[in-house]
Amino acid sequence: MALDKIDRKILALLQRDATMPVAEIGRKVGLSTTPCWRRIQKMEEEGVIRRRVAVLDPVKINVGVTVFVSVKTAEHNESWLRKFAATIEDFSEVVEFYRMSGDIDYLMRVVVPDIAAYDAFYKRLIAKIALSDVSSSFAMEQIKYTTALPLDFALVNDDDK
Amino acid sequence: MALDKIDRKILALLQRDATMPVAEIGRKVGLSTTPCWRRIQKMEEEGVIRRRVAVLDPVKINVGVTVFVSVKTAEHNESWLRKFAATIEDFSEVVEFYRMSGDIDYLMRVVVPDIAAYDAFYKRLIAKIALSDVSSSFAMEQIKYTTALPLDFALVNDDDK
DNA sequence: CATGAAACGATCTAGAG
DNA sequence: CTCTAGATCGTTTCATG
Numbered sequence: 121m122a123l124d125k126i127d128r129k130i131l132a133l134l135q136r137d138a139t140m141p142v143a144e145i146g147r148k149v150g151l152s153t154t155p156c157w158r159r160i161q162k163m164e165e166e167g168v169i170r171r172r173v174a175v176l177d178p179v180k181i182n183v184g185v186t187v188f189v190s191v192k193t194a195e196h197n198e199s200w201l202r203k204f205a206a207t208i209e210d211f212s213e214v215v216e217f218y219r220m221s222g223d224i225d226y227l228m229r230v231v232v233p234d235i236a237a238y239d240a241f242y243k244r245l246i247a248k249i250a251l252s253d254v255s256s257s258f259a260m261e262q263i264k265y266t267t268a269l270p271l272d273f274a275l276v277n278d279d280d281k
Numbered sequence: 282m283a284l285d286k287i288d289r290k291i292l293a294l295l296q297r298d299a300t301m302p303v304a305e306i307g308r309k310v311g312l313s314t315t316p317c318w319r320r321i322q323k324m325e326e327e328g329v330i331r332r333r334v335a336v337l338d339p340v341k342i343n344v345g346v347t348v349f350v351s352v353k354t355a356e357h358n359e360s361w362l363r364k365f366a367a368t369i370e371d372f373s374e375v376v377e378f379y380r381m382s383g384d385i386d387y388l389m390r391v392v393v394p395d396i397a398a399y400d401a402f403y404k405r406l407i408a409k410i411a412l413s414d415v416s417s418s419f420a421m422e423q424i425k426y427t428t429a430l431p432l433d434f435a436l437v438n439d440d441d442k
Numbered sequence: 443c444a445t446g447a448a449a450c451g452a453t454c455t456a457g458a459g
Numbered sequence: 460c461t462c463t464a465g466a467t468c469g470t471t472t473c474a475t476g
Contacts, residue, residue, distance in 0.1 A: 121341060131342070134335035138299060141453060155460060157455075168341045172333060173428050174295035180282060180329045181292070182434040186379060188388065205424050212433065217425035218347060222418050227349065228425075233434045257383050263366050264378035264389075267334050267428055272373065273343040273394045302468060313446045318470075 121166060121275070126151065127159060128271045131168070134160070135268040138172040175267060183213075183231040186262060187238050191226040192253035207249050213241050224255075282327060282436070287312065288320055289432045292329070295321070296429040299333040336428060344374075344392040347423060348399050352387040353414035368410050374402050385416075 123131070129149045133140060146156035163169045178184050193200075201219070208214050208228065216229040232238045238256070246254070284292070290310045294301055307317035324330045339345050354361075362380070369378050369389065377390040393399045399417070407415070 123342070131335070131337060135337065136332075136334065138333045138335045142455095143453075152461065153454090154456090154462085161455090166341070167338050170336045170338050171297075172299045172335050173297065174292070174299045174333050175331045175428060176292060176296065176430050177328050177331050178430055180327070181284070181430055181432060182436055183430050188379075188381075208425055212429075212431035214425060215427050215430065217423075218349075218420040219422040219424055220349075220418055221421050224418070226424075227418070227420070231430060237434065257381055257385070257388070259379040259388070260382050261380040262378075263380060263387075264369055264375060266376050267336060268373075269337050269339055269342060269344050269376065269392060270373035271342060273398065275343055303470095304468075314469090315447085315471090316445060319444090322470095 121168070123163075123168070123274045124276060127163065128274055130156065130159060131163070131271055131274075132268075134169065134172075178231060178262075182233045185232050185234055185238065186259040187230045187232065188257045188259065189228045189230055190224040190255040190257070191228070191251050192223075193225050194252050196225075204249055207245075211241070211245065282329070284324075284329070284435045285437060288324065289435055291317065291320060292324070292432055292435075293429075295330065295333075339392060339423075343394045346393050346395055346399065347420040348391045348393065349418045349420070350389045350391055351385040351416040351418070352389070352412050353384075354386050355413050357386075365410055368406075372402070372406065 126149050130145055133145050133148060142157045142160065143153045145160075146153050149156065151159075160169070178186075193204075204226075205217070208217050211230075213230050213232055214228050215231055218227045219225070220227050230238065230241060232241060235258075242254070242256070245251075287310050291306055294306050294309060303318045303321065304314045306321075307314050310317065312320075321330070339347075354365075356362075365387075366378070369375050372391075374391050374393055375389050376392055379388045380386065381388050391399065391402060393402060396419075399419075403415070403417070406412075
């Protein structure tokens with residue numbers, strides 16, 4: 121699970137473009153095809169690389185509006201959370217869902233075409249599960265969105281400079 | 282830019298797994314290789330498919346902690362926003378950044394290894410740009426995270442059932 | 443004009459040294 | 460790690476309806 125400098129370079133490239141041929145990746149990180157391919161293979165087995173996916177344009181598929189939904193609840197037991205999580209899993213509009221510390225209990229990011237669609241989503245949600253306090257904040261603009269995680273913190277085992 | 286039922290099926294598959302061979306996608310949507318390949322090609326040209334990327338495991342690359350940072354500001358002009366956006370662009374820890382409506386002006390999602398690293402990020406941020414009111418909320422658990430957007434709202438041009 | 447079969451070339455994957 | 464070779468897949472061409 122410890123990654124060296126070359127592994128991080130490979131990951132950086134694959135986070136930007138997963139279609140890049142192994143030979144080209146190898147060339148960019150100073151490796152020939154086979155060892156580069158072996159490293160990628162290993163990182164996939166270890167689960168460092170989870171999957172390769174297509175990223176779509178939200179506006180072009182008509183989900184240009186992002187809403188952040190804060191939820192407070194009276195229930196705080198494990199079984200209720202599992203039910204809540206299972207419910208949210210079925211809502212494809214919810215793309216992110218976090219259990220929070222502080223004054224709000226849960227935060228979710230919801231993507232919809234417009235306000236009306238958000239209202240419809242909201243009604244379907246509260247019909248499925250009882251939520252004591254729900255607050256919605258609309259995003260006016262998505263200034264930055266990336267699937268690429270920072271690699272600066274990844275643990276290094278060996279002593280490369 | 283209008284997508285039919287087959288296009289949406291293709292996109293659904295590619296959002297889950299971008300390594301799936303065109304022939305197999307075609308088989309699943311009831312098309313042979315060439316027309317399926319043409320559809321994918323077209324959606325890439327139109328920008329519906331933005332890119333294909335590798336999705337990494339946050340915990341395995343040591344950024345398991347998510348922090349939502351709310352920002353209020355006194356400045357509300359366009360040039361200040363551009364400077365702010367450019368600053369954020371350089372912070373790889375900030376993976377999402379939104380201009381909001383309501384009582385908070387901006388919201389960002391930040392990924393870091395731990396609280397200490399967040400503090401270091403915070404200090405670097407406020408050293409770069411003056412922010413009047415910053416509030417941080419820590420996520421205890423990421424219950425759901427997906428890069429797959431809902432396709433139910435995509436506009437349909439033709440009259441397939 | 444869209445489809446599909448087939449052929450080509452690039453890439454992946456695996457083995458041996 | 461390099462070299463090699465076979466399997467697989469992306470991409471183009473062409474015939475068909």
